[in-house]
Amino acid sequence: MHDVDLIPSDYRLRRELITLLRQYGMLAGIILLIGLTATGILAFMNQSLSDRISQLQGEQAISDQQRIQLEALRGSRDRSKRQLELLTQLRSGTSAREIFVTLDRALESDRVWFRKWTFKRAMEALDEAQIQLRQQLQEQGFLIIIPVGQTDQEYWEIRTHMTVDGEARDHSALSEFVARLFAQPAIEDVKVLQTSRQATLQGAFVKFQLAIVVGPGTLNRRSAY
Amino acid sequence: MRGFSIGKSFGGGGYGAIGLEFALDELHMVQLNRKGDGIALRAQALLEYPLPRDTLLQSREECRALLKHALASENFRGREVISVLPSGGARILPVTYTAGGKLDDEGEIILEAVADRLQGEISDYVIDYMPLRAREGDRDRVAMVAVARRDTVIKYLDLLGHCGLRVQALDVGPMAIRRLVSALSGSSKGENVLVVNFGYASSYLTVISGRRLLFDTEIGFGERQLLEQVSGALDMEPDRVHQLALRHGIDVESGSRHAEISRALREIIQPLFLDLIDDIHKALVYAAAESRGEPVKHVYMLGSIARWPGTADLLGTMLNLQIETIPDPLQAFTPTQKRRRRMRNAVVATRPEMAVATGLALRGIGVEH
Numbered sequence: 236m237h238d239v240d241l242i243p244s245d246y247r248l249r250r251e252l253i254t255l256l257r258q259y260g261m262l263a264g265i266i267l268l269i270g271l272t273a274t275g276i277l278a279f280m281n282q283s284l285s286d287r288i289s290q291l292q293g294e295q296a297i298s299d300q301q302r303i304q305l306e307a308l309r310g311s312r313d314r315s316k317r318q319l320e321l322l323t324q325l326r327s328g329t330s331a332r333e334i335f336v337t338l339d340r341a342l343e344s345d346r347v348w349f350r351k352w353t354f355k356r357a358m359e360a361l362d363e364a365q366i367q368l369r370q371q372l373q374e375q376g377f378l379i380i381i382p383v384g385q386t387d388q389e390y391w392e393i394r395t396h397m398t399v400d401g402e403a404r405d406h407s408a409l410s411e412f413v414a415r416l417f418a419q420p421a422i423e424d425v426k427v428l429q430t431s432r433q434a435t436l437q438g439a440f441v442k443f444q445l446a447i448v449v450g451p452g453t454l455n456r457r458s459a460y
Numbered sequence: 461m462r463g464f465s466i467g468k469s470f471g472g473g474g475y476g477a478i479g480l481e482f483a484l485d486e487l488h489m490v491q492l493n494r495k496g497d498g499i500a501l502r503a504q505a506l507l508e509y510p511l512p513r514d515t516l517l518q519s520r521e522e523c524r525a526l527l528k529h530a531l532a533s534e535n536f537r538g539r540e541v542i543s544v545l546p547s548g549g550a551r552i553l554p555v556t557y558t559a560g561g562k563l564d565d566e567g568e569i570i571l572e573a574v575a576d577r578l579q580g581e582i583s584d585y586v587i588d589y590m591p592l593r594a595r596e597g598d599r600d601r602v603a604m605v606a607v608a609r610r611d612t613v614i615k616y617l618d619l620l621g622h623c624g625l626r627v628q629a630l631d632v633g634p635m636a637i638r639r640l641v642s643a644l645s646g647s648s649k650g651e652n653v654l655v656v657n658f659g660y661a662s663s664y665l666t667v668i669s670g671r672r673l674l675f676d677t678e679i680g681f682g683e684r685q686l687l688e689q690v691s692g693a694l695d696m697e698p699d700r701v702h703q704l705a706l707r708h709g710i711d712v713e714s715g716s717r718h719a720e721i722s723r724a725l726r727e728i729i730q731p732l733f734l735d736l737i738d739d740i741h742k743a744l745v746y747a748a749a750e751s752r753g754e755p756v757k758h759v760y761m762l763g764s765i766a767r768w769p770g771t772a773d774l775l776g777t778m779l780n781l782q783i784e785t786i787p788d789p790l791q792a793f794t795p796t797q798k799r800r801r802r803m804r805n806a807v808v809a810t811r812p813e814m815a816v817a818t819g820l821a822l823r824g825i826g827v828e829h
Contacts, residue, residue: 241545241586241613241631
């Protein structure tokens, strides 16, 4: 059944349009509000993340600095350690007593005697061929090689050099003595630097000067480490 | 008073628009819920005006405050309302017209018939109608035409809009009462019911046959006439007379110690009822003619004079019919559980005057009676 309605149709239409516009306006407002809220939240999150990143970068910078300091300290420690090792090696190595014993074994008789005897212990850099040779000796247990430089290719060796000024009855005695020296495992090289025959009232003798290179610590095979 | 039940044809669920009536002295609001196949009362408000009604309706802020208070005082939901213009705002004109003339459109025919009875331009009015009688083969037809001034309607709609309400429809009182009476009587019975709705300046006679509105007419009889008559006879202020009438009424059978007052009032006003009785008789005859001799089974009254104790007895005696105050319209609807809990310890004022608001609320839930 038809119901009476006294609302004018144009008024109703106008009101419906206003309602529709209001609803769209509210919808747009809600969307805008959501957008603004989302933007605000994202901006806040972005700021928080930026702050966190800055904080982490700061912490990383501190960490890098500490790492550099640590590496510097480690380098310093290694250098000190190597110096200590070298000093230890220099201090140790083949002892004077052992050298005396070795030379004494080479002397065997009184046909050779010493006038002056100098002793020097020092480091010498090794070339590649020498390194290989030393490594072989090291593997066999005869030699201790100490890496000194920044790279593994740089090796140094502690050597003991001796210079002996002495006199022998004759060249035969000198040559026996040199041969005996070569026969000693501790002796790496012997060079006759100078010989001269001297005549005195008591008889003739040979004056000589030898350079002897003693092997690096091979006598007692003590490790430098 | 017999019991009433609501038909089971409503179906659906959810709450309806609020029925809203600015009655003479009070604001009436009712909201109903669909509940399964039936209807439940969701909320009702009956608030006295803080100002005279005309003054109140001129003040948007006062009106807004009153409605806000009413909405907050009860469990109303939504802001959709179905209302009626305050009394005097709309006129109901029965229009007889002949269909099938030079104008094919029924609306145009009715408009032409009404135009002669209106002052000024027809564009100054809002007009709607409802056909009352349209028998097959009968070209003579009757329609109930509701007419209101356009500016009055717009002003009222704007007022409610300002108060935050959305007016779904602007109904008229007789239609709301028809809807309520049909719902209360049961849609299938088809009984004839006469409703006398007393107003302040005029009253309305509405005849309903089952779900059909047979007849509605405005008569020049109202509470104001009675008050003026008594006021003149007893040399009292009309307000004082109104208080006396409401307190003591015109019930001479009550046996109270104030029966003398009631008797005096009755003697003064009884002659004025004769014109009303005459109009009621005409309505009864018309109802019988329109429903093939079916008599009016019930005469209900509501409104201002219906609140005077003894009015039903006076009318019944004069008409030789049983007259009843319209049953409390809200008692027919089961309150919602929430409302039952809310009202457990409350004294709820329910009055027959809520009939119009209840009829509007029935339209709000889509009742088509």
